[in-house]
Amino acid sequence: MVGQPYMLDPMVEAMPRDQLQDLQDQRLRRAVRRCYDRVEMYREKFDEAGITPDDIKSTADLPKLPLTTKDDLRARFPLRGLLAVPRGQVIRYHMTTGTTGKPTVSPLTRDDVFRAETALARCGAAIGIGSGDVVQMMFGYGLFAGSVLCQPAFEKILGAAVIPAGAALPSATQLDIMHDFRPDVVAATPSFLLHVIEVAKDKGIELNRLGVKGVLTGAEPSSEETRLKIAVAFGAVIYGDIYGMCELGPHFCVECPEHRGLHFNEEAFIPEIIDPDTGESLGPGEKGMLVITCLLKEAMPILRYQTKDITYLDDSPCVCGRTHTRIQRIMGRTDDMVKVKGVQIFPSQVEAVIRNVAEVKDSEFQMLVDRSRAAVDSMTVKVEAQEKTPELKQKLQDEFQRAFLGAHLKVELVDLGSLPRFSHKAQRLVDTRQL
Numbered sequence: 001m002v003g004q005p006y007m008l009d010p011m012v013e014a015m016p017r018d019q020l021q022d023l024q025d026q027r028l029r030r031a032v033r034r035c036y037d038r039v040e041m042y043r044e045k046f047d048e049a050g051i052t053p054d055d056i057k058s059t060a061d062l063p064k065l066p067l068t069t070k071d072d073l074r075a076r077f078p079l080r081g082l083l084a085v086p087r088g089q090v091i092r093y094h095m096t097t098g099t100t101g102k103p104t105v106s107p108l109t110r111d112d113v114f115r116a117e118t119a120l121a122r123c124g125a126a127i128g129i130g131s132g133d134v135v136q137m138m139f140g141y142g143l144f145a146g147s148v149l150c151q152p153a154f155e156k157i158l159g160a161a162v163i164p165a166g167a168a169l170p171s172a173t174q175l176d177i178m179h180d181f182r183p184d185v186v187a188a189t190p191s192f193l194l195h196v197i198e199v200a201k202d203k204g205i206e207l208n209r210l211g212v213k214g215v216l217t218g219a220e221p222s223s224e225e226t227r228l229k230i231a232v233a234f235g236a237v238i239y240g241d242i243y244g245m246c247e248l249g250p251h252f253c254v255e256c257p258e259h260r261g262l263h264f265n266e267e268a269f270i271p272e273i274i275d276p277d278t279g280e281s282l283g284p285g286e287k288g289m290l291v292i293t294c295l296l297k298e299a300m301p302i303l304r305y306q307t308k309d310i311t312y313l314d315d316s317p318c319v320c321g322r323t324h325t326r327i328q329r330i331m332g333r334t335d336d337m338v339k340v341k342g343v344q345i346f347p348s349q350v351e352a353v354i355r356n357v358a359e360v361k362d363s364e365f366q367m368l369v370d371r372s373r374a375a376v377d378s379m380t381v382k383v384e385a386q387e388k389t390p391e392l393k394q395k396l397q398d399e400f401q402r403a404f405l406g407a408h409l410k411v412e413l414v415d416l417g418s419l420p421r422f423s424h425k426a427q428r429l430v431d432t433r434q435l
């Protein structure tokens, strides 16, 4: 029942660390051997780096392996020299929608699909989803892996009922469904939920009276302030930032009821943090780029994948009983990071500042910057506001100054409703060269 969290696979999720370590070492050796024997891209990479599968005996040897990038996969689009199984064993192809270039493809075998569904079922169990619960699924269906995997996970593994609303229906229709079917859980991207909240307000609907007990978010990073706002609006507990990546197979962690980061499914994936500039390995607590090795992926195994996501590892024990290492909430992507006068700024941090200023706490915003330059001197932030007063502009500028000491952020107040809304992933960082 929602609100009564449980562990779906305690034998795995709470496995003692020494056993887990042995399991990882054993699976890593097998995965590396398999990549070398079956995947052309890895054979080339290993040969180029002058290493053989025998050089990798345990997770401690991981830094010896070359990194894999999105460009490596794109260069072989769709799957040239990437498959480790005969095509007939692939039962599903997911792919990114290719908004930032050629799409990346994720072929899955029957077991790959089952593992991905299990990973999502663990997320559902951590909220307490089970038989008798109703979930309104508002993640997109289609090429995107989210809903297509989440739905069978919740239905078949957890026994809940799912309403496949998807992300294409307008917010007003989503609200009608919520009103008529009283889902226990709604699942969507934070940006879509913010839009639903806005529409509910316009229509005078009290969201917190619809009986939603849990909100499941994912597919894009969000600030603590946004999460709080969503939780308060629905009068529900928010779980989330279900985190995954299409090409990796695709979901790999679970947020436990303690809300202190995301436990990595370490029986199937190994997380590492590296310095994005030097590639050097970083320890727990040190912020850097997340790199992921798939231990069990059959169709398209991947070693040391550069996610471009910025976070840090936390290996301190968690009272929920899960023994798997946690990653902290994704702070942003290296692609989304802007350096203004040397100060690193992510859209999620700008959002956090805006959500704390009463007059604009519900406002949409946009960050305008010239991305052709590695470092810029200033950035303009457009913020929607009811009253476009010089006082409010100054107040926001002062708040940004406090948050990003040394960087100069210019504020431009714009009309309510004039900036783009997002039903899938928010794109609030805009390259001025494209305007």
Ligand SMILES: [Zn+2]
Binding pocket: 256, 257, 258, 263, 318, 319, 320, 321, 322
């Ligand atoms: Zn935990």
